[in-house]
Amino acid sequence: MNSTCLVCSAAIEPFLSFGRMPVANGFLSESEFADEFFYDLAVGFCDHCSMVQLTQPVERERLFHDNYAYFSSISTRMAAHFEEFARSVTSQYLATSDPFVVEIGSNDGIMLRHFAEAQIRHLGIEPSANVAQVAIDRGINTICKFFDADLAREIVNRHGHANAILAANVMCHIADLHTVAEGMRILLGRQGIAQFEDPYLGSILEKTAYDQIYDEHVYYFSISSVQRLFSDHGLELIDVASQSVHGGSMRYTLAPQGARPVTNAVVEQQRREAAWGLARAETFDKFRAAVERSRDRLSEVLREAHKNGKRVVGYGATSKSTTVTNYCDLSPQLIEFISDTTPGKQGKYSPGVHVLVRPYEAFAANYPEYALLFAWNHAEEIMAKERDFTARGGKWIMYVPEVTVV
Ligand code: DWN
Ligand code: SAH
Ligand code: ZN
Numbered sequence: 001m002n003s004t005c006l007v008c009s010a011a012i013e014p015f016l017s018f019g020r021m022p023v024a025n026g027f028l029s030e031s032e033f034a035d036e037f038f039y040d041l042a043v044g045f046c047d048h049c050s051m052v053q054l055t056q057p058v059e060r061e062r063l064f065h066d067n068y069a070y071f072s073s074i075s076t077r078m079a080a081h082f083e084e085f086a087r088s089v090t091s092q093y094l095a096t097s098d099p100f101v102v103e104i105g106s107n108d109g110i111m112l113r114h115f116a117e118a119q120i121r122h123l124g125i126e127p128s129a130n131v132a133q134v135a136i137d138r139g140i141n142t143i144c145k146f147f148d149a150d151l152a153r154e155i156v157n158r159h160g161h162a163n164a165i166l167a168a169n170v171m172c173h174i175a176d177l178h179t180v181a182e183g184m185r186i187l188l189g190r191q192g193i194a195q196f197e198d199p200y201l202g203s204i205l206e207k208t209a210y211d212q213i214y215d216e217h218v219y220y221f222s223i224s225s226v227q228r229l230f231s232d233h234g235l236e237l238i239d240v241a242s243q244s245v246h247g248g249s250m251r252y253t254l255a256p257q258g259a260r261p262v263t264n265a266v267v268e269q270q271r272r273e274a275a276w277g278l279a280r281a282e283t284f285d286k287f288r289a290a291v292e293r294s295r296d297r298l299s300e301v302l303r304e305a306h307k308n309g310k311r312v313v314g315y316g317a318t319s320k321s322t323t324v325t326n327y328c329d330l331s332p333q334l335i336e337f338i339s340d341t342t343p344g345k346q347g348k349y350s351p352g353v354h355v356l357v358r359p360y361e362a363f364a365a366n367y368p369e370y371a372l373l374f375a376w377n378h379a380e381e382i383m384a385k386e387r388d389f390t391a392r393g394g395k396w397i398m399y400v401p402e403v404t405v406v
Helices: 030-035 076-093 112-117 129-137 149-159 177-188 201-206 223-231 264-276 281-307 319-327 360-365 376-385 387-391
Strands: 011-022 038-045 052-054 100-104 121-125 164-168 193-199 235-243 249-256 312-315 370-373 395-398
Touching: 011 281, 011 319, 076 112, 076 164, 076 193, 076 376, 100 112, 112 121, 121 149, 149 177, 164 177, 177 193, 177 223, 177 235, 177 249, 193 201, 193 235, 201 264, 223 235, 223 249, 223 264, 235 264, 281 312, 281 395, 360 387, 370 376, 376 387, 376 395
Parallel strands: 100 121, 100 164, 164 193, 312 370, 370 395
Antiparallel strands: 011 038, 038 052, 193 249, 235 249
């Protein structure tokens, strides 16, 4: 099925389809099975503006509401990452009198809390009411709305221009990026900068991390697609920096056109993207082939374990796991349950395939032979705390960058 680019309206063709998918963070109870919502998950590449994107985005109110399942502060590693992010913004961009910081998609305040604690003027924009409330309870100024150009005007009227706009793992979630880019330009005035980070297309392709593809991730950014999108709104990409979190992210720095020098890092990363062929159809065809191989191999490993009477438990009920379990058809027959530390996910079933999510204690109380690491992006943190599991002979099944049993 052909569709049109969400950024530039050119025609695009999908290069990879996953079939029918439920909402990635739509953990549900048994009584809700009958009414579960499904859509067709597929990604395409726009030849015209080089944006990789979902061909059929899901309505945002289905994804972000007063019962959003992801609480950012759940991982120690991410808490440390955002503390460092806040520190670097403060020292580089806030050395002025009475600075003002705005964060888009501030969730439970994992990053903004550092500005609040330092008594720096700050404002979080977070449409999911339950996670926003956690931030508010922590004393972090938060508005429960979707960010757009109108809201940016309101913020300028009330608080003045922002010295820094920050956004982590949220820009790629917003289908209408034009109103967001426009809002950022309005909110920044002439002096400010914006910094945002998201999973990087180059890393997703390199690691065959196809599970980053799900409803909330509408876009898979590269340097060229980001540059092009924001330049239409008077914002220039002045710096980029790779980040190791979430399996390989990119942090982009934007400033009003001509306001600040462009670093070499931008030019170098662009050169790398050209060499990799990040804008060539063959690159995406190769990715599709690698994804299909990965799916077949993982399915085989799990079916083999089941045949041999081995227990397999999923580790981390991630959004990403919804793509994997549904695409590879991993039913409760193959995965006994998924262990997760988020109270709101526990006792519910995973979207689509309906594997039960249980508290971490259920994993620790009766170790299975295999743990399927859905939270592979937190592998270091998790392996460090699960030495006892491996010491007792437990094995990890991993599927990024390749299906392996270790
Ligand atoms: O982009 C997004 C990122 C920032 O977060 C959102 N669209 C949604 C979400 O994606 P995710 O669900 O794939 O994120 P994580 O961080 O990979 O999720 C980790 C999950 O694993 C959480 O449910 C918590 C759980 N967990 C656990 O049970 N034990 C995590 C750790 C570190 C643990 O030790
Ligand atoms: N920044 C956090 C949260 C990422 S999850 C982190 O990196 O851990 C994505 C968050 O963006 C969710 O909390 C969601 O409610 C929020 N969000 C989605 N669309 C948004 C929009 N248009 N404006 C502001 N926030 C949005
Ligand atoms: Zn386009």
